[in-house]
Amino acid sequence: MRYIPNSPEERQEMLHALGLNSAEELFDSIPADALLRGPLKTPAALSEIELLERFESLAAKNAAARRPSFLGAGAYSHYAPTIVDSLIQRSEFFTAYTPYQPEISQGTLQAIFEFQTLVCQLTGMDVANASMYDGSTAMAEAVLMAERVTRRSRVLVSAAVHPEYMQVTETYVAHAGIELGRLGVDAETGRTAFDDAALDKTVAAVVVQSPNFFGCVEDLKALADRAHAAGALLVVVVTESASLGLLRSPGACGADIVAAEGQSLGVPLSFGGPYVGLFATREQYARQMPGRLVGIAYDREGRRGFVLTLATREQHIRREKATSNICTNEGLIALAATIYMTTLGRKGLQEVAAQCAQKAAYARRRIAAVEGFSLPFSAPVFNEFVVRAPVEAAGLLRRLAAEHNLTGGLALSPFFPERPNDFLVCVTETNKRGEIDALAAGLGTA
Amino acid sequence: MRYIPNSPEERQEMLHALGLNSAEELFDSIPADALLRGPLKTPAALSEIELLERFESLAAKNAAARRPSFLGAGAYSHYAPTIVDSLIQRSEFFTAYTPYQPEISQGTLQAIFEFQTLVCQLTGMDVANASMYDGSTAMAEAVLMAERVTRRSRVLVSAAVHPEYMQVTETYVAHAGIELGRLGVDAETGRTAFDDAALDKTVAAVVVQSPNFFGCVEDLKALADRAHAAGALLVVVVTESASLGLLRSPGACGADIVAAEGQSLGVPLSFGGPYVGLFATREQYARQMPGRLVGIAYDREGRRGFVLTLATREQHIRREKATSNICTNEGLIALAATIYMTTLGRKGLQEVAAQCAQKAAYARRRIAAVEGFSLPFSAPVFNEFVVRAPVEAAGLLRRLAAEHNLTGGLALSPFFPERPNDFLVCVTETNKRGEIDALAAGLGTA
Amino acid sequence: MDKKATPHITQNEALIFERSQTGRCGYRLPALDVEETPLDELLPADLRREDDLEGVPELSEPDVVRHFTRISTWNYNIDLGLYPLGSCTMKYNSRLNERVARIPGFANLHPLADVEDAQGALEVMHELQQHLAEITGLPGISLQPAAGAHGEMTGVMMIRAFLDARDGAGVEEGDKRRRVMLIPDSAHGTNPASAHLSGFNVKAIRSTSEGLTDLTHLRELCASGDVAGLMLTNPNTCGIFERNIREICRIVHEAGGLVYMDGANMNALVGVARPGDMGVDVIHLNLHKTFSTPHGGGGPGSGPCCCTSELEPFLPVPRVTREGERFRLDSERPQTVGRVKAFYGNFGMHLRALSYILTHGNDGLREATEAAVLNARFIADSLSDTFDKPFDSPPMHEVLFTDKRQTRKGVHTLDIAKRLIDFGFHPMTIYFPLIVQGAMLIEPTESVGRAELQQFVEAMKEIAREAIEDADTVLNAPHTTRIGRLDEAAAARKPVLRWRPAEKTATA
Amino acid sequence: MDKKATPHITQNEALIFERSQTGRCGYRLPALDVEETPLDELLPADLRREDDLEGVPELSEPDVVRHFTRISTWNYNIDLGLYPLGSCTMKYNSRLNERVARIPGFANLHPLADVEDAQGALEVMHELQQHLAEITGLPGISLQPAAGAHGEMTGVMMIRAFLDARDGAGVEEGDKRRRVMLIPDSAHGTNPASAHLSGFNVKAIRSTSEGLTDLTHLRELCASGDVAGLMLTNPNTCGIFERNIREICRIVHEAGGLVYMDGANMNALVGVARPGDMGVDVIHLNLHKTFSTPHGGGGPGSGPCCCTSELEPFLPVPRVTREGERFRLDSERPQTVGRVKAFYGNFGMHLRALSYILTHGNDGLREATEAAVLNARFIADSLSDTFDKPFDSPPMHEVLFTDKRQTRKGVHTLDIAKRLIDFGFHPMTIYFPLIVQGAMLIEPTESVGRAELQQFVEAMKEIAREAIEDADTVLNAPHTTRIGRLDEAAAARKPVLRWRPAEKTATA
Ligand SMILES: Cc1ncc(COP(=O)(O)O)c(C=O)c1O
Numbered sequence A, B: 001m002r003y004i005p006n007s008p009e010e011r012q013e014m015l016h017a018l019g020l021n022s023a024e025e026l027f028d029s030i031p032a033d034a035l036l037r038g039p040l041k042t043p044a045a046l047s048e049i050e051l052l053e054r055f056e057s058l059a060a061k062n063a064a065a066r067r068p069s070f071l072g073a074g075a076y077s078h079y080a081p082t083i084v085d086s087l088i089q090r091s092e093f094f095t096a097y098t099p100y101q102p103e104i105s106q107g108t109l110q111a112i113f114e115f116q117t118l119v120c121q122l123t124g125m126d127v128a129n130a131s132m133y134d135g136s137t138a139m140a141e142a143v144l145m146a147e148r149v150t151r152r153s154r155v156l157v158s159a160a161v162h163p164e165y166m167q168v169t170e171t172y173v174a175h176a177g178i179e180l181g182r183l184g185v186d187a188e189t190g191r192t193a194f195d196d197a198a199l200d201k202t203v204a205a206v207v208v209q210s211p212n213f214f215g216c217v218e219d220l221k222a223l224a225d226r227a228h229a230a231g232a233l234l235v236v237v238v239t240e241s242a243s244l245g246l247l248r249s250p251g252a253c254g255a256d257i258v259a260a261e262g263q264s265l266g267v268p269l270s271f272g273g274p275y276v277g278l279f280a281t282r283e284q285y286a287r288q289m290p291g292r293l294v295g296i297a298y299d300r301e302g303r304r305g306f307v308l309t310l311a312t313r314e315q316h317i318r319r320e321k322a323t324s325n326i327c328t329n330e331g332l333i334a335l336a337a338t339i340y341m342t343t344l345g346r347k348g349l350q351e352v353a354a355q356c357a358q359k360a361a362y363a364r365r366r367i368a369a370v371e372g373f374s375l376p377f378s379a380p381v382f383n384e385f386v387v388r389a390p391v392e393a394a395g396l397l398r399r400l401a402a403e404h405n406l407t408g409g410l411a412l413s414p415f416f417p418e419r420p421n422d423f424l425v426c427v428t429e430t431n432k433r434g435e436i437d438a439l440a441a442g443l444g445t446a
Numbered sequence C, D: 001m002d003k004k005a006t007p008h009i010t011q012n013e014a015l016i017f018e019r020s021q022t023g024r025c026g027y028r029l030p031a032l033d034v035e036e037t038p039l040d041e042l043l044p045a046d047l048r049r050e051d052d053l054e055g056v057p058e059l060s061e062p063d064v065v066r067h068f069t070r071i072s073t074w075n076y077n078i079d080l081g082l083y084p085l086g087s088c089t090m091k092y093n094s095r096l097n098e099r100v101a102r103i104p105g106f107a108n109l110h111p112l113a114d115v116e117d118a119q120g121a122l123e124v125m126h127e128l129q130q131h132l133a134e135i136t137g138l139p140g141i142s143l144q145p146a147a148g149a150h151g152e153m154t155g156v157m158m159i160r161a162f163l164d165a166r167d168g169a170g171v172e173e174g175d176k177r178r179r180v181m182l183i184p185d186s187a188h189g190t191n192p193a194s195a196h197l198s199g200f201n202v203k204a205i206r207s208t209s210e211g212l213t214d215l216t217h218l219r220e221l222c223a224s225g226d227v228a229g230l231m232l233t234n235p236n237t238c239g240i241f242e243r244n245i246r247e248i249c250r251i252v253h254e255a256g257g258l259v260y261m262d263g264a265n266m267n268a269l270v271g272v273a274r275p276g277d278m279g280v281d282v283i284h285l286n287l288h289k290t291f292s293t294p295h296g297g298g299g300p301g302s303g304p305c306c307c308t309s310e311l312e313p314f315l316p317v318p319r320v321t322r323e324g325e326r327f328r329l330d331s332e333r334p335q336t337v338g339r340v341k342a343f344y345g346n347f348g349m350h351l352r353a354l355s356y357i358l359t360h361g362n363d364g365l366r367e368a369t370e371a372a373v374l375n376a377r378f379i380a381d382s383l384s385d386t387f388d389k390p391f392d393s394p395p396m397h398e399v400l401f402t403d404k405r406q407t408r409k410g411v412h413t414l415d416i417a418k419r420l421i422d423f424g425f426h427p428m429t430i431y432f433p434l435i436v437q438g439a440m441l442i443e444p445t446e447s448v449g450r451a452e453l454q455q456f457v458e459a460m461k462e463i464a465r466e467a468i469e470d471a472d473t474v475l476n477a478p479h480t481t482r483i484g485r486l487d488e489a490a491a492a493r494k495p496v497l498r499w500r501p502a503e504k505t506a507t508a
């Protein structure tokens, strides 16, 4: 096998030097009846040429990857500068382990420290961790953390949070003694409808997403004030981190915890993963955070370096009393996001956000002008919005794909059966005007 | 401009600090009437997104790049393992300059030393240089060197040498007082026809290619003996270096100088370049070689290192008396070839060569069996061979491309007008049996 | 540092924020190609940022490249040399796998694309599932978990759901249900943390002097009747195969519990023995260990969960299934524990793992296992005269030593680890497992050749010599890095977790 | 090295041959899919290798990756820091350009494909030609030369062919023809070497105390009547613009010769002034300098030749031309100097250069020139108090200093260069141009920011201080590299140019 340095002859020599006759003897401690008889029924080895052909032909079956698309809903088509992928492919980054030995892991550690800072800057929060698996698990961890911080056990989640995020949270908290309540959606604005009655002293946190699943920008400031008045935390979920280039930051609105998906920041769609969860909070809650944290440390000569810190929150020290079970996180994706954010920089992040919003506004105008189509929600949006079709949306979108080679958006019916004709359209800086025009035209005829 | 660190404001500050008011003043020493008035008439800047779209659409016009192909004739489709390209893309290699400062260029220097050694091993020669521009210029330099070594001025070149190599050599020697004579091709065998009469004491060298342009393997041993008997050198040109995995090395046959194209060793076709010229000779001629050489050197503590050496042959020291004017060579491509050769290794190089020869033999059988087609030459071949069609070859190949989506080979008529129906077919390890069958079938019907 | 040392620019690269210069720009977008909507119409001012993203750096592209290239050189990495972190399986990360993951038809595929237009991706996942089932001997699979700990959580939640379904306990009777998860004291910290997250009470099982699970203690704990299951790592974190595995499974099963296997150490077993054949009910695999998907300085990982057919109904949704020639995403699983991640897991890692499996072939998978175990044996054999080896059994893919013989001179595991750096090696895993003092857990993997193993052995022996003759050199190591040992205690006391302009720093 | 230094594995990587182990294998081919022909039928034994490729290494893929990764870390590179080699224009090598060059429709295109099936590639070349014509002000172009020296050879051969055609000299009168090429004594070595290769006799022109071409000497040499032309670098290799360029061209033209410009220093002029407008007849460009195609540790380069329309018929064939919407390869040029390279030049570099031009845009090209010259000025200004600046004129894109002030203490240019390494910088070009003693030619390019320039200036000043106060530190530099200064003289006396098994070594 070409990845194994020691040749069969070398291995035979090594075996002999150990006093063994065959490789089988290496496994003497395994009970004979537990040993595999015969070879695995997995395929025989492929050469590089064959392997690439194989995967290319599988990839070719993913027609959706080649089509102009208006899908968002938690995963966004943004353009990542070429250097993002080249830099993360340096062996020094991608083949390193978690930085347990700081003297020879300063590259990773400094990059994480920069990542933490950038996440704070974007979200407007004080401290951020080294990453979570993704936005959905970040939200679940935020709910668990809110319980730790407040010692209260009810959590109210907006119905306009990404349905899959809600499902993940339900799984995570199922055995944590947390009760999840729901806040409805205002049918007119598309924003979370606040039910003051539900907000009593048992509520640990109010969880909203902004822009929410329907694309509507929530009034976070108002939500924060109400949550805080009841002694609850405001957890803000962000699936479209590009919006942070334009929207007031959750921190500035009063959020206590921000749980975001960082995929928009230079990470390929890759059929849903790997992405990167961003997790940030206020300074006073830092020791309640899940996940790794990197902090500044100095050596004996006073030179600045970086180390994993506050490890007493973590599983390898605290075991079942840890703030989370997370160990491996999304290091390399966090690095990609860091490189993306620094390459775009202050102006670039703003420009991407502005273009997304501008193109979405244009798309809204074009689509609203199509006979029979309307925009059911009135709240301001960033780059996603719900369209109401005169016909059943799922079928319409399939026809659009087949006849116009366009992925027009996401039918809401699988998540919201009561919305058969609604679909979610997402526009980013990568959608050209021509594509938007084609979408509007296609909707008119599909 | 995003590649320029100093922002316009920073540059303005720097200008002021220098006592200048504007960037124009930087160019005060250029006569005003030589200054460009107005902007260059080149296009405005493109973003990455636009640029990639632009080049992708240009690339899409190269239909030949997507088609199974039997083109060889100096450029060959071999498979390069993925690590070749990943490793040469390390900044440490591709963004370094010529290793003028050995203490911080040992990576490049050691790799070149390894390259030189591998070239010696493959060609069977004593010493090799750090590379030439390509095979054709290597041949031209070999002819010039033969003159230096022998102090004779006639050089006999086989008519079965790649015609473009011959043209390049003609250009190079036009003003060097060297007379190029030609050796014919045996119409039956396809090998160089030796004319003993031409081989007098004025002949500096005999130049043959093997496998020659028609794919025929020359009898190098016999040629060497005859050249040496007349006090001339034998220069062996190799365009298909993959053949060295199977064919007796030029060195073992008595060659004095080997000038080869290394493109087969892991280098993409890339429409003809960059490729890499291999240049090797006998030990006693080392100081007559053109191009850079890397040798071993030691520091004060006795640690082994590598340096550019024998620089007194070169232009930066000897100026017009240098053995060549070459300065920048094909460093990174030589590195790619080095990585390719070491990855394939002893067995892999032999296996690639064996598969090429086997598949070519199969293709010969299949094509010879097609009604009306024949193989005009009888000499043994490696992976290229001439096919004689019953019709004019150029038109036949065009029909084959249009109707069967196959590039069937190279019509010889542009180079050899007397061979209207002949074309050159090349088969490598990347041509699948199905492609060969399709070729044979296509020839039968096109 | 002595006078020869200088403010070497690549060794002293600042934070990216400290490098920022107002007005620099590393990015260009195509010009906006639609009519511009006035900003206030787009979004009311009170929803827009007011801070102009202050503090976010401004840099040109070369600034960014230089910054990250420079700091990258401060990292050790697999491509440089042996990275023998025990329990981490730092094997060769093939560039071919990276290339596969970047094929545009995968990289540009949106997770919510119509399944009909994403058949290739689903086929990849389905094929990987089949191979992992074959490798583990456990037919039910979900690729959704994003890492090992995530797989653990998923697996123990499945155990819980299974038991509740089996035992028919209603919510009201909650407290009566099986809520004890047994975990050996040698286990990785994620095991108890995951069990806790799933609402279990953790009870530790002692290890024997042989480094194995103490059967007597296990039986004792099982007798209580409230045992939901056991989480076992095998080979365990001492690198020893639990040779009583069948007996262990029997005890737990007979007590009504299920056996969870932490598959972090599967590199010792692939192609040789299958957990399913040993009695294991559910396992997670670390694709970022055994199947070589790169660690990336701390992730992404992928922690698929494999289980028996009894447990299969409880796997997370959606499941990737096959119907004739078509692949589907199936969420109609009423008994599922639910969803543990948005979308379908770290698909990019699935691609790499499948590429690994296909590149190795079935014989290559076994060959890798043999080579990995052989390398660990070689180290065990070569170093057992020099370092204390707390357990006699021949190790599987990793070998455990301690610093017992070196502590006399005041040299501890940490010092040995730091000194290894000066020899060009990454240290082994230290102070884990917790059951031996001064643990040094060495896992060479199959990706290293004899000569380099020998160099490692010599470095270790040299350090042992130094520990006697020149302890200071070891105690002050490393000497060859741009910074020395960092004061972690001080860092944790007053943590600075982010950069701030001027002197504002975050403390928590 | 002191006792802290150890046999660090990544610092002591052996030669690849020393790493080889019989039986290792890093490659796999698909199985042969055709009926096998017996070897003897394929090829008679006396044409086959007998040596079984002995000595060629045998390695696994991780061996190869580790080897080249390790040795790569011994290189300085642009992505690490300033690489101020004068005359080399080590600017930022964009990864975007690398990506463009690897688009399969280019990378997999065979050079002998039917032109109808390679229209995209020809369009790339044609477009690049047009832009280079606009940039140089010289309309005739060939992209065929593979590097600067190759372009020089091509250009002077064109001059020769033009003169012979113009002057109508027959072969018999060879000796009477114009066979003298004038080249300033400050010129790069390739200039005389290329002129010689083209059959010219080289005569050197003196430089003035201002570092400019000596017009009096030029006139004198031109008076002889046998002058074919002048090869001039502008800005010259002292970094100074030849402000008499129009006069120089006039003198040469009036003497019946042509003016060749070595375009290595075009980074000072792009978008600001055009050689064609100054009277230059033919120029080569270094795409691997001015247009940022990577140097790759010594190539590949690309040295397009641009000329006036009078010289155009003499350009190498084939030419890339346009006819309506189609692009052609045209070899019907009876006056051509011939072909200088198989196929069409280093096409991969053409792609990168075009990508550079399009990414910058016309304003960006000028901006880069301004930034490059400004950076050189900044250095000139900052260091002129510390180092001897032999010529007063403000420099263009590079600035020349000497070691005159440091030699008193025995510190020479070489020492200063080596000491710079300890500060993390690549040294400048040293001992070139030859016309000043102890030359240090510094070219920062536009790809470096103010802060790093300042660090460079401080390092240089610090070295100057050390040269006075602590000369030994400078004389023994570098101190921070894995090897010290190498004995180049000994290496050249008994050269070992290749590895051989055991003790057989090649000496020449
Ligand atoms: C034995 C063991 N179990 C579990 C884990 C956790 O896996 P992950 O880091 O992927 O969450 C690890 C890895 O560190 C481990 O070594």
Ligand SMILES: Cc1ncc(COP(=O)(O)O)c(C=O)c1O
Residues within 6 Å of the ligand: B326, B327, B328, D087, D088, D147, D148, D149, D150, D188, D190, D191, D233, D237, D262, D264, D265, D286, D301, D302, D303
């Ligand atoms: C002034 C000058 N002329 C010519 C050359 C030769 O260019 P190349 O190395 O591309 O052949 C160089 C580059 O080293 C140079 O600096």
